[in-house]
Amino acid sequence: MSQRNRSQGQRQPAQPLAADLVYERPISLGHFAPGDRVHILISPLDAATTSPEGLPSYEVTPDTSPHCAGATGLWLRLEEQRILASPRYLIHNFGCADCTAFRVALIAEITAADFGDSDPSTVMLYALTDDNQLIHIHDALLLEG
Numbered sequence: 001m002s003q004r005n006r007s008q009g010q011r012q013p014a015q016p017l018a019a020d021l022v023y024e025r026p027i028s029l030g031h032f033a034p035g036d037r038v039h040i041l042i043s044p045l046d047a048a049t050t051s052p053e054g055l056p057s058y059e060v061t062p063d064t065s066p067h068c069a070g071a072t073g074l075w076l077r078l079e080e081q082r083i084l085a086s087p088r089y090l091i092h093n094f095g096c097a098d099c100t101a102f103r104v105a106l107i108a109e110i111t112a113a114d115f116g117d118s119d120p121s122t123v124m125l126y127a128l129t130d131d132n133q134l135i136h137i138h139d140a141l142l143l144e145g
Contacts (some may be wrong), residue, residue, distance in 0.1 A: 025088040025102060029072055034062040035145070038076065038090040040134070044120040049108035052093045054105075058083075059088075068129060069139040085134040089126070 005137055021111030032038065039055040041047050058076035065084055073084040091106075092099040115123045127136050135143075 027087045027090075027098075027102075029064065029074065029087055030062045031069050031098070032087060032090060032092075034060055036060040037093040038087050039093055040085065040091065040104055041106055041110060042124060042126050044110055044113070044115065044125075047107045048120075052091070056095055058090075059086075066115065068133050068135055068143065073133065081132075083128065083132045083134050086136075086139070089134060089136060 036059070037057045038060060039046075039052045039057055041055075049055060056078055058078050061075045061077055061082070063075040064072050065075065065085055066130055069087050071088075073086050074084050074090070076085055076090075078116050090099075091103050110125070124137075126136055127140060128134055
């Protein structure tokens with residue numbers, strides 16, 4: 001499933017993946033709709049899971065705001081927590097071929113990465129800002145530029 005055509009209630013195919021990297025993912029806000037369930041591969045341990053069922057499942061809300069990485073972000077809800085995330089970070093839990101392909105490519109990239117002497121359980125690929133914006137480490141490094 002891809003970009004949602006709200007007038008017809010159908011999803012349209014997204015662009016093919018240009019790269020395996022989360023910061024180059026060609027995805028739009030319209031790919032996700034309020035109520036969709038999504039997850040984020042936040043660490044190498046998350047990438048090692050075989051199914052999204054073992055990961056926190058966020059609900060996409062109808063709210064959007066400017067994201068610190070430069071694009072418009074989606075507000076997500078997990079119980080009482082709300083976070084703002086770029087659509088590039090999000091993966092539908094089930095039923096979306098585009099997100100499944102992205103998940104497979106991202107898992108391959110994360111599990112092949114060299115984290116040096118760090119214990120994989122201590123490596124985080126994202127950080128949460130004081131104002132509840134989730135930012136990928138690469139985006140943070142680009143902003144520091």
